[in-house]
Amino acid sequence: MRETIAKLVQDVSIFSIEVKGNVVHEYFEANKEVEGIVIADVDKPVGLLMRTDFYQKVGRQFGYSLYMNRNIQLIMKSHIVCVDISCDMAKIGFIAMNRSKDDLYDFIVVLEDDKCAGVVSIRELLIEMSKTKEREIELLSKQQLILKKANEVEKIHSMEIEQKNSSIKNLLNNAGQGFLLFGKDLNIYPEYSRECIEIFGKKIENKNILDMLALSMEDENIQIMRDVFSNVFNEPSKAKNKIYLSVLPQIIKINKKSIEIQWKVINNLSQKSIMIILTDITEKEILENKNIEEKNNVKLIIETIKHKEEVNSAFENLKNFFTDGAYEIINGCNDKKQILYEIYRIVHTMKGDFALYSLHNTSKRLHKLEDILSVMLDNMENVNIYDIVELVKNVNGDKIISKDIKTIDSSLGDGYFEKDDLIAVSEERLNDIEEEIKRKYQGKDQKDMLVIINNLKFTNVKHIIGSYNDYTKSMAEKLDKVIDDFKIYGDDVYIDKKRYTKFIRSLIHIFKNIVDHGIEEPDARVCAGKAEYGEISCYIEKAEGKFIMNISDDGNGIDYEIIREKAIEKGIYSRNEIDIFTQEEILEIIFMDKFSTKNQVSMLSGRGVGLAAVRGEIENIGGTVKMYTQKGKFTRFEFVVPMIE
Amino acid sequence: MAKILIVDDSSISRKKLKRIIETSNHQVIGEATDGNEAYEKYEELKPDIVTMDITMPNLDGISALKKIMNSYEDAKVIMITALGQGNKILDALNNGAKNYITKPFDEEKVLTSIEEALTSE
Numbered sequence: 001m002r003e004t005i006a007k008l009v010q011d012v013s014i015f016s017i018e019v020k021g022n023v024v025h026e027y028f029e030a031n032k033e034v035e036g037i038v039i040a041d042v043d044k045p046v047g048l049l050m051r052t053d054f055y056q057k058v059g060r061q062f063g064y065s066l067y068m069n070r071n072i073q074l075i076m077k078s079h080i081v082c083v084d085i086s087c088d089m090a091k092i093g094f095i096a097m098n099r100s101k102d103d104l105y106d107f108i109v110v111l112e113d114d115k116c117a118g119v120v121s122i123r124e125l126l127i128e129m130s131k132t133k134e135r136e137i138e139l140l141s142k143q144q145l146i147l148k149k150a151n152e153v154e155k156i157h158s159m160e161i162e163q164k165n166s167s168i169k170n171l172l173n174n175a176g177q178g179f180l181l182f183g184k185d186l187n188i189y190p191e192y193s194r195e196c197i198e199i200f201g202k203k204i205e206n207k208n209i210l211d212m213l214a215l216s217m218e219d220e221n222i223q224i225m226r227d228v229f230s231n232v233f234n235e236p237s238k239a240k241n242k243i244y245l246s247v248l249p250q251i252i253k254i255n256k257k258s259i260e261i262q263w264k265v266i267n268n269l270s271q272k273s274i275m276i277i278l279t280d281i282t283e284k285e286i287l288e289n290k291n292i293e294e295k296n297n298v299k300l301i302i303e304t305i306k307h308k309e310e311v312n313s314a315f316e317n318l319k320n321f322f323t324d325g326a327y328e329i330i331n332g333c334n335d336k337k338q339i340l341y342e343i344y345r346i347v348h349t350m351k352g353d354f355a356l357y358s359l360h361n362t363s364k365r366l367h368k369l370e371d372i373l374s375v376m377l378d379n380m381e382n383v384n385i386y387d388i389v390e391l392v393k394n395v396n397g398d399k400i401i402s403k404d405i406k407t408i409d410s411s412l413g414d415g416y417f418e419k420d421d422l423i424a425v426s427e428e429r430l431n432d433i434e435e436e437i438k439r440k441y442q443g444k445d446q447k448d449m450l451v452i453i454n455n456l457k458f459t460n461v462k463h464i465i466g467s468y469n470d471y472t473k474s475m476a477e478k479l480d481k482v483i484d485d486f487k488i489y490g491d492d493v494y495i496d497k498k499r500y501t502k503f504i505r506s507l508i509h510i511f512k513n514i515v516d517h518g519i520e521e522p523d524a525r526v527c528a529g530k531a532e533y534g535e536i537s538c539y540i541e542k543a544e545g546k547f548i549m550n551i552s553d554d555g556n557g558i559d560y561e562i563i564r565e566k567a568i569e570k571g572i573y574s575r576n577e578i579d580i581f582t583q584e585e586i587l588e589i590i591f592m593d594k595f596s597t598k599n600q601v602s603m604l605s606g607r608g609v610g611l612a613a614v615r616g617e618i619e620n621i622g623g624t625v626k627m628y629t630q631k632g633k634f635t636r637f638e639f640v641v642p643m644i645e
Numbered sequence: 646m647a648k649i650l651i652v653d654d655s656s657i658s659r660k661k662l663k664r665i666i667e668t669s670n671h672q673v674i675g676e677a678t679d680g681n682e683a684y685e686k687y688e689e690l691k692p693d694i695v696t697m698d699i700t701m702p703n704l705d706g707i708s709a710l711k712k713i714m715n716s717y718e719d720a721k722v723i724m725i726t727a728l729g730q731g732n733k734i735l736d737a738l739n740n741g742a743k744n745y746i747t748k749p750f751d752e753e754k755v756l757t758s759i760e761e762a763l764t765s766e
Contacts, residue, residue, distance in 0.1 A: 224731040231739070239765060243744050247734050310657065345654075348700045352727045353657045355749040367727075 003089045008128055009110050009118040014038045017046060021067040021075060024054060036107050038116055039076045045109050045116045047076030082109045085117055093129055096122060156268075178259075178278035182209045183271060184233045199278050201255055209276075213252060221249065232265060233272060241265045245274075251281070258282045295440055299358040300404060301411045301433060302452055309471070311357050312417040315405070318350055318362070319397035326392040336385050337377070343392070344373040354404075361403035369395065461493045461549065464504055465538045472511045472536065481519050483534040490540035493547045499621075499644040506617040509610030510551055510637055511536075518555030518635050528632065530554065545643055546623070552636035558629040560586050570594060587627045591615040647763055648674040650692035652683040652709070653725060654701045658748065662696060662725070665755050680704025684712050687720070694759055696746070698725040699733050707737055714741040721762045 015024065015037050028034060028051055036050035049072060057063055057075050067075050081099065083092055087110075096108055107119035178199045180192035190205040197203060204212055209229075214222045224247065231244050245263040252259055262277040304311050317325075329342050351366035372391070376383050408416055412429065430453060437449045469486045476483045497504065519525075519534035526532055534555060541548040560583055567573050567589050578586075589595050593612045618625050622642045629635040649671055653659045663673045675690045677683040681704045687695060695713070699706040706724060713720045724737045724745040734745050743762040746755055 220732060224735060227732075227735050231735070239761065240738075243738060244735075247731050247738075247745075314657070342702070345700050345702060348727060349655045349658075352748040353655050355727070356657055356661050358749070 003132065004085070005083070005087055005089055005092050005110065005120055005125075006085055008089075008120045008124050009085065010121060010124070012036075012038050012107065012116070012119040014040045014045070014116055015049075015072065017041050017071060017073040017076075019072050020069055021058070021072055022069065024049060024072055025058070025068065028054065035121060036119075038107070038109055038119065039072060040116060043115050045080065045082060045111070047073070047078045048080045048106055048109065049076045050106055053077065077103070077106065079103070080106070080109055082111055085110050085112045089125075089129065089132070092120065093125065096125065160268075176279075179275065180204065180209075180278075181266065181273045181275045183273045186210060186229060188212070189273070195280075196278065199254055199257065199259060199280060213254070215254065217249075217252065224248075229274065232274060238265070238267075251285075258285045291440075296358060296360050297407050297411075298433070298436055298440060298449075300360070300407060302449060303357045303359070304408055304412065304416070306452065307357060308417070311359070314350070314353055314357065314359075315401050315417070318354075318366075318401060321346060321350070322392060322395045322397040322400075327389075330385070330389060330392070336383065336388065337380050339385070340373065340377055340380070340383065340388055343388070344370065344377060347373060359401075359404045361407075362401050365400045365403075369400075458494050459497045461495060461540050461547065462488045462490075462538075464495075464497070465507075465540075465549075465551070468507065468511050471508075472515055475512065476515045476519065476534070479515065479521075481515065481521055481534060482532060483515070483519060483536060487535065487537040488540070489537070491542040491547070493540055493542050496644070500641075503617040503621055503623075503641070506610070506614045507551075509614050512610065514551075514553045514555065514635070518553040518557075520556050524556075547641055547643065549639040549641060550636055551639075552634055554634050557631040557633050557635055558587070558590075558627075559631055563587075563589055567595065587629065590627065591625070647671045647693040647759065648690070649694045649696065649759070650675045650677065650683070650686055650690060651696050652677045652680075652686075652701070652706065653696070653698035654678050655698070658698065658725070661750055662755065665750060665752050666759070668752070669756050669759070671759060680706060680709030680712070683709045687713050687717070693721065694762055695720065695722045696725050697722050697742075699730055699737070700727075707733060707740065710737055710742055711740050721765070723758055723762055 013027065013034070015027075017039055019039075024037065027037070034051065036048060036053075038045050039047035039049060054075065058067055081095055083095065092108060097104075099106070105122050107121060108125075109119055110117045176195060178193055178196035180196050181189045183189070186209050187206050188204050188209055192204060200212055210222060210225060213225065217225075228244050228247055232241050235241055235244065242265075245265065248261070248263055250261055252261060258281050260279045260281045262279075264275045264277070266273045266275050325346070326343055330339055333339050333342070347366055347370050351363050351370060354360075354363040354366065376387070376391075411433070434450065434453050437446060437453065441449060465488055466486060472486075473483055514536060519536075520528065520530075522532045525534065534553060536551070536553050538552075539550045541550075563586050564578050564581075567578060567586075568575055572589065572592065572594050573581075591611050591614075595612070615625055618639060618641065621644060624640045626638045627635065628638065649666055651659050651662055651666075651673055653662070653676075659676050663676075666673055671694075674692055675686045677686045679701045683695065683697060683706075684704075686692075697706045697710055701709075704712075710722050710724070713722060718741075720741070722737075722742050724734060724742045725748065726734055726745055727748045737745065743765050744758045746758050
């Protein structure tokens with residue numbers, strides 16, 4: 001590689017030979033960074049004056065008077081090195097270094113068309129030369145590394161070949177699984193295990209992997225596979241590769257057999273390939289399917305018991321959607337694509353929701369419907385609004401849920417959802433389910449499920465209160481109010497729920513009252529300097545033979561005056577009687593039957609609705625309820641509940 | 646501890662996911678029910694992780710992903726999908742999603758996906 005000195009040339013000041021020494025002195029003084037100047041006769045460079053030389057000479061005895069007022073010709077060096085601008089770096093280095101010791105650091109004068117084009121400073125030249133050297137060394141060591149790697153690859157290659165021909169092949173052939181590899185061109189490598197021939201029914205070397213797997217696949221899935229492969233081969237990150245591969249199907253049908261597929265990326269030094277391991281699971285699957293269905297059914301039952309209300313409303317939503325909701329969408333919009341997408345989206349969401357509750361059959365049927373909708377969405381030009389109406393008409397919500405409903409009915413009794421109970425399953429049936437779980441599940445699954453079943457029999461009071469959370473929130477929503485999740489704290493008290501059934505059920509009136517009358521609307525709360533979200537909290541305290549449960553809200557409290565007026569209006573007490581009531585006694589009125597009836601429509605209506613029922617239930621089991629309130633601040637119900645063995 | 650934003654139009658789905666996440670040391674700092682809200686909440690809360698459902702009203706999950714990635718290239722988004730959305734998953738992964746989770750949720754898979762996304766670049 002030849003490099004010229006052109007990039008090292010720097011400008012220099014040129015002085016005529018007739019210039020006096022003091023002019024140079026002034027110039028050097030004014031330009032401290034200048035190392036030297038060139039002296040020229042007309043245009044031709046004839047000498048050089050370096051700063052150090054100049055002051056060395058001027059500084060001698062009589063030097064100043066001798067040189068200052070005379071031509072610089074007397075003081076300059078006339079044996080200068082001149083080179084052409086096209087001279088290469090190595091050569092100039094050689095020339096420069098071969099000068100006498102005194103001249104070693106002098107400028108080299110550069111000529112272009114015989115005129116001075118500038119100078120090269122030796123300092124710059126040395127720096128540049130050492131850089132070049134460094135680059136050469138680097139290049140050399142890189143070449144060595146490449147050579148070394150090439151050697152290693154060669155070694156690995158020969159080792160691989162050796163392996164392919166020996167024990168590993170034997171092992172793979174007898175593993176009863178199909179092993180094969182393919183590269184970026186998607187062609188299967190000639191080395192694969194014998195089981196592959198069994199699975200595909202033919203030899204597969206150099207065949208395209210997509211063609212081999214595509215036989216019983218939908219076009220969309222083939223396209224997904226193609227995209228995944230192209231992403232894997234172009235994506236260096238191992239973690240990302242793993243994620244891409246996980247998108248691929250794990251079980252596919254080949255020649256009517258169920259084949260389980262594991263996908264792996266093999267990163268050899270030489271090239272990247274994908275290995276797939278195929279296992280024929282046809283027989284295993286038949287055996288397992290029955291088992292899986294049984295297991296699913298147990299899960300389904302547990303979810304249904306745990307989330308009765310939610311599951312029930314999910315079923316209701318589904319049915320309503322196909323009788324009303326879908327038509328509302330159709331009638332409410334003119335764009336057929338938008339209509340179809342909205343229906344598709346809701347079906348899709350319902351599918352996911354049912355899967356979350358382990359209602360697999362409902363989920364599966366919705367999945368099929370979603371497939372149809374998705375095909376229609378892709379072919380919008382051939383779909384008109386009547387096709388959509390026709391499709392919705394043909395969907396029978398009852399039929400979609402029928403299989404899961406049947407399972408629920410046969411396990412929990414017909415009409416399970418119609419029973420207005422928090423828990424509507426007999427203990428005997430719970431024991432059956434417990435036995436079933438012990439039989440069908442092992443390990444962590446079994447343990448988790450048994451805990452759930454036990455919780456159903458013996459329940460933490462916190463949990464009972466917590467079960468009103470969602471209901472209360474949705475009730476608030478209907479009234480355009482917002483509340484936070486319940487804050488439940490204090491002791492863990494476990495009770496046998498069925499001994500308290502009626503009392504627990506009556507608590508709904510407490511929450512209804514809180515939401516209806518206690519918690520204010522968000523705007524009003526903010527105006528009153530409270531948080532937008534209302535707070536309902538419950539504090540539970542264990543005591544000897546009983547527990548104390550405080551349910552409170554941070555709402556508007558109760559206005560004693562209004563209760564007074566109402567009681568008089570209803571003829572419960574006369575004004576004379578009521579005037580001597582303490583505040584505590586006034587609050588007692590709220591719990592009275594006469595006061596709290598459902599049919600009142602006045603402003604006070606509802607405040608107290610059902611509270612008489614609550615008092616009735618707590619007293620039936622030997623407990624008490626008291627109310628505390630402060631207007632604008634809070635209302636608190638304090639229950640003292642006996643432990644019933 | 647990571648701050649997580651859950652985006653899903655199904656309240657059931659949001660609740661289940663939240664329950665799973667809260668068994669770990671992570672914290673759900675917000676929920677959104679469509680893509681537009683997701684973007685707004687992202688800007689407001691700057692979560693460490695977003696779990697993003699794909700099929701949603703108004704603005705779907707993939708468009709929301711693109712919108713977020715466009716403004717915040719370091720965003721860590723995990724897609725939530727139901728069965729049979731392979732092509733959409735690929736689309737999402739190619740547009741910057743870190744990973745995906747399928748419904749119904751597998752508790753362990755949810756938590757490892759979050760861990761993996763947190764440690765990814």
